[in-house]
Amino acid sequence: MSKYLHEEYVRKFEDSLFYNKVQEPFPIYLDSILRNFIENTLNLDKDVDYIYKNSFKKIVDDYNYDNILPEKSIYLKISTSKLKNLESKKAHSNNPCEIICGCLQSGSFYDLINKKIYISIPEYIVGFLQDNNLSLKLNKMLNNELTESRLKSAIYHELSHWVRDSLNNFYLSDLFQRALNCSDKEKANLIRSAGKKQKDMSYYEIDAQIHGIKQTKIYHGDSWGKLTLNDLFYMYPTLMNVGTILYSINSKVFKIWIKDLVKRMDRENLLGKNMRIDSYEKILENNMV
Numbered sequence: 032m033s034k035y036l037h038e039e040y041v042r043k044f045e046d047s048l049f050y051n052k053v054q055e056p057f058p059i060y061l062d063s064i065l066r067n068f069i070e071n072t073l074n075l076d077k078d079v080d081y082i083y084k085n086s087f088k089k090i091v092d093d094y095n096y097d098n099i100l101p102e103k104s105i106y107l108k109i110s111t112s113k114l115k116n117l118e119s120k121k122a123h124s125n126n127p128c129e130i131i132c133g134c135l136q137s138g139s140f141y142d143l144i145n146k147k148i149y150i151s152i153p154e155y156i157v158g159f160l161q162d163n164n165l166s167l168k169l170n171k172m173l174n175n176e177l178t179e180s181r182l183k184s185a186i187y188h189e190l191s192h193w194v195r196d197s198l199n200n201f202y203l204s205d206l207f208q209r210a211l212n213c214s215d216k217e218k219a220n221l222i223r224s225a226g227k228k229q230k231d232m233s234y235y236e237i238d239a240q241i242h243g244i245k246q247t248k249i250y251h252g253d254s255w256g257k258l259t260l261n262d263l264f265y266m267y268p269t270l271m272n273v274g275t276i277l278y279s280i281n282s283k284v285f286k287i288w289i290k291d292l293v294k295r296m297d298r299e300n301l302l303g304k305n306m307r308i309d310s311y312e313k314i315l316e317n318n319m320v
């Protein structure tokens with residue numbers, strides 16, 4: 032994306048804040064600009080495998096074979112210079128960061144201000160797993176937090192944020208900086224969410240969620256045609272959590288998000304046959320824990 036487009040995008044976005052109601056979808060003219068850099072997925076497969084092997088693999092094996100809970104600590108700290116996929120290499124030359132994997136207090140996130148990429152099994156997950164009084168559903172969902180598929184999805188998700196930001200004139204850093212500088216809380220939220228009601232519905236979060244789904248498909252590819260959206264939400268619990276948060280705002284907000292997500296999955300050839308027939312609302316009704 033050229034600098035000109037980037038500036039235009041930010042300017043138009045800022046203009047749009049004066050008449051864009053919070054619930055309204057992202058304005059159409061911005062869509063066409065954004066399409067330039069969110070139309071296809073990145074290939075970060077090798078790097079995701081490399082990071083997983085050197086960080087979470089042992090933790091996941093210990094838990095699944097010997098029921099040993101993850102230790103609260105850092106498992107891996109490396110520079111992005113270690114990454115080998117073409118787009119990662121380009122991103123590193125623009126925007127070197129440190130990757131930190133572990134069982135941390137926070138969840139996973141790309142810290143664009145301090146140049147760190149955190150990929151985490153949040154400590155509260157371990158706390159939950161120590162509790163013997165969990166419902167079956169919650170137990171199943173928590174166990175899915177400690178699978179190869181899920182943790183690789185988390186790695187893919189965060190790496191994709193970093194690569195997109197680094198290769199597109201730091202659009203994400205700009206967005207966050209603008210939100211930080213904005214004293215009106217509601218307006219700041221709107222900037223951070225790129226015009227949507229909530230950050231997880233923004234085009235850049237959906238883009239990262241799509242990379243997490245792409246990884247889930249790599250892992251469960253053989254059975255993809257049989258899986259429903261409901262199964263996918265279990266395998267990649269981030270989707271369940273986001274869906275639940277949005278549904279608690281209201282069902283309309285949830286529907287806007289899932290329609291955007293499914294539309295993008297369809298475009299990227301990530302929508303399995305059985306995922307087309309799921310009713311959106313049933314996903315959450317079936318899984319409220």
Ligand SMILES: [Zn+2]
Binds near residue numbers: 188192236239
């Ligand atoms: Zn994200």
